[in-house]
Amino acid sequence: MNILAIDTSSEVLSLALLIQGKKIVETRSSGFTRHSEALAPAVEKFLKKQKIKLENIDGFAVGLGPGSFTGLRVGVSFIKTLAFALNKKAVGISSLEAIAGGVIRGDETVAVVLDAKKEKFYAAVYGQAQGLPLRNIHKPFIGTMPEIIKKAGEGARVVGHGEHFPSAAYIASRANELFQQGKFTDLLKLDPDYLHPRDCNATRPAKIKI
Numbered sequence: 001m002n003i004l005a006i007d008t009s010s011e012v013l014s015l016a017l018l019i020q021g022k023k024i025v026e027t028r029s030s031g032f033t034r035h036s037e038a039l040a041p042a043v044e045k046f047l048k049k050q051k052i053k054l055e056n057i058d059g060f061a062v063g064l065g066p067g068s069f070t071g072l073r074v075g076v077s078f079i080k081t082l083a084f085a086l087n088k089k090a091v092g093i094s095s096l097e098a099i100a101g102g103v104i105r106g107d108e109t110v111a112v113v114l115d116a117k118k119e120k121f122y123a124a125v126y127g128q129a130q131g132l133p134l135r136n137i138h139k140p141f142i143g144t145m146p147e148i149i150k151k152a153g154e155g156a157r158v159v160g161h162g163e164h165f166p167s168a169a170y171i172a173s174r175a176n177e178l179f180q181q182g183k184f185t186d187l188l189k190l191d192p193d194y195l196h197p198r199d200c201n202a203t204r205p206a207k208i209k210i
Contacts, residue, residue, distance in 0.1 A: 005172035008075030009067025009095040016168035026169040061175030063095035066122040072192035096124040101170035106130035111152035
């Protein structure tokens with residue numbers, strides 16, 4: 001199974017391709033402009049380098065945030081457009097989980113935090129035992145640092161924006177697991193997870209050419 005995964009929640013654009021359910025190739029580009037005009041050419045170039053045509057992609061995956069409002073809107077709309085146009089399945093994965101999946105080591109708890117302004121942070125807490133899948137201990141929420149540390153518990157490692165960025169490779173790998181289980185996201189319900197209530201606006205597939 002070939003899966004194209006992207007994350008546009010930060011200034012680092014992450015693209016990954018799972019090839020035939022085995023090999024994962026990832027590329028990251030700093031200084032992402034968060035515009036569809038930059039995303040489509042980047043994906044086209046990435047696929048061309050891997051010698052895989054868009055029509056040979058079996059499924060799509062995207063980081064849902066939280067993060068940049070514009071970046072998330074562009075990224076999710078882009079994936080929805082491709083999935084609708086090619087009649088393919090898609091899944092959305094938390095961008096916080098995509099960070100945790102790239103840094104967590106066996107037998108530890110990690111609290112992923114991103115600045116949400118006004119002394120609050122987007123956060124989620126994940127744990128992993130040696131040899132077992134990543135486990136979500138606390139789903140994404142907004143809180144102060146003391147609240148986050150309390151929820152994470154003693155001994156948890158805190159990682160944040162600037163140190164680590166969402167991994168599209170993790171998103172692709174996790175999406176493959178979900179696809180194998182027959183779990184897909186309804187494209188009409190595939191929306192960014194902004195967390196801020198004022199930002200919770202449904203997105204429609206954008207007209208993006210590739």
